[in-house]
Amino acid sequence: MSRLFRDVGGGPVCPGGSVVCIGAFDGLHLGHRALVRHAAARAKDFDAEPVALSFEPLPREFFGAGDPPPRLMLPRAKVEGLRAVGARTIGLLRFDAAMAAMDAADFVRQVLVRRLRAREVWVGPGFRFGHRRGGDLGLLQRMGAELGFGAGEIDPLLHQGERVSSTAIRAALAAGDFAHAARLLGRPYAISGRVVRGRQLGRTLGYPTANLRFGGKVPALRGIYATRVHGVGDAPWPSVSSFGTRPTVDGVEPLLEAHLFDFAGDLYGRRIEVEFVARLRDEEKFADLPALVAQMDRDAEQARRMLALHPEPALDDAGHSTHTARR
Structure with a gap:
């Protein structure tokens, strides 16, 4: 059974001890x-709790509130993904002014030692934490020697000579290179969420859509895409999707709208996942609704062709495609 906690304060979360890994984990x-x-493997050696520790909002979102950086993944998807790879306890610590002002040494004592009873702490290359990024692996190791825990850093993971990073994935998505993004992610890039009601304009135009909000975050991609929707049928459902602010109808909040080809049914309230396959074009503003519908017709036809050319990939844990088609 997994646990989620959000606060720095409070009693021990792992009274029997833990092995902790810390990171942003955006995109996982x-x-x-x-x-x-x-x-998780080290936690088994210690008979301790495997803990993944992150922050929400991410520190770079907090400090860049006026111009927040793009996000790859929403918090719920991150929690589900961390559970799937072995974290039994997950900390999404609230990153606010108090957290930003917390000294790195205080973070070690209050969170890693008092709340998590850390036996070991593991971080990625170049990890920094605490007020003005004053903490690093060296501080963790020095304080660990005093307080009774070990600390280590895993080596950078390379894929065909390139370091795997969220920055590289954002660049691949911005360029429409979904195959490269999938190799770095170890799976196709997708966004999941619960279908919400929109203005239902698409239905009146002949293109009903399943709509997902992006939680007030800035998405890492924007435009019109050939997509597949998971969670509707036994196999991924071919679709065409728009992700943006809908300038022709004066939209504001980024909204992901997926039109499922040849689908009849009510998806409101259902959790689905939209997998991005190919970029078709930028979002644009049209003179009127008939011009918009004519372009939507062209988009749908192009998306069908692109999906036929891109069978659904199955990726192994190293990001290698086995090119298995299921639909």
Whole structure:
């Protein structure tokens, strides 16, 4: 049974001891998963609790509130992914002004020692933490020697000579290179969420959509895409999706709208996952609704062709595609 906690304060979360890994874990790519799995394996050696520790919002979102960086993954998907790779306890610590001002040594004492009873702490290359990024692996090791825990850093994970990183994945998505993003992630890039009601304009235009909000975060991609929707049928459902602010109808909040080809049914309230396969074009504003519908017709036709050319990949844990098609 897994546990989730959000606060620095409070009693021990892992009174029997833990092995902790710390990171942003945005996207939960191959490098992140290697870190979590290493900590989980070490926790078995200690008969301790495997813990993944992160922050929400991410520190770079807190400090860049006026111009927040793009996010690959929403918090719920991150928690589900961390559980899937072996974290039994997950900390999504609230990153606010108090957290930003916390000295790195205080973070070690209050969170790692008092709350988590850490036996070991593992981080990725170049990890920094605490007020003004004053903490690093060296501080963890020095304080660990005094307070009774070990600390280590895993090696960078390389894929065909390139370091696997969230930055590289964002760049691949921005360029529409979903195959490269999938190799770094170890799976196709997808966004999951619960279908919400929109303005239902798509239905009146002949293109009903399943709509997902992005939780007030800035998405890492924007435009019109050939997609597959998971969670609707036995196999991924072919679709065409728009992700943006819908300028023709004066939208504001980024919304992911997926039109499932030849689908009849009510998806409101259902959790689905939209997998991105190919980029079709940028989002644009049209003079009127008939012009928008004409472009939607072209988008749907192009998306069907692109999906036929891109069979659904099955990726192993190293990001290698086995090119298995299920639909």
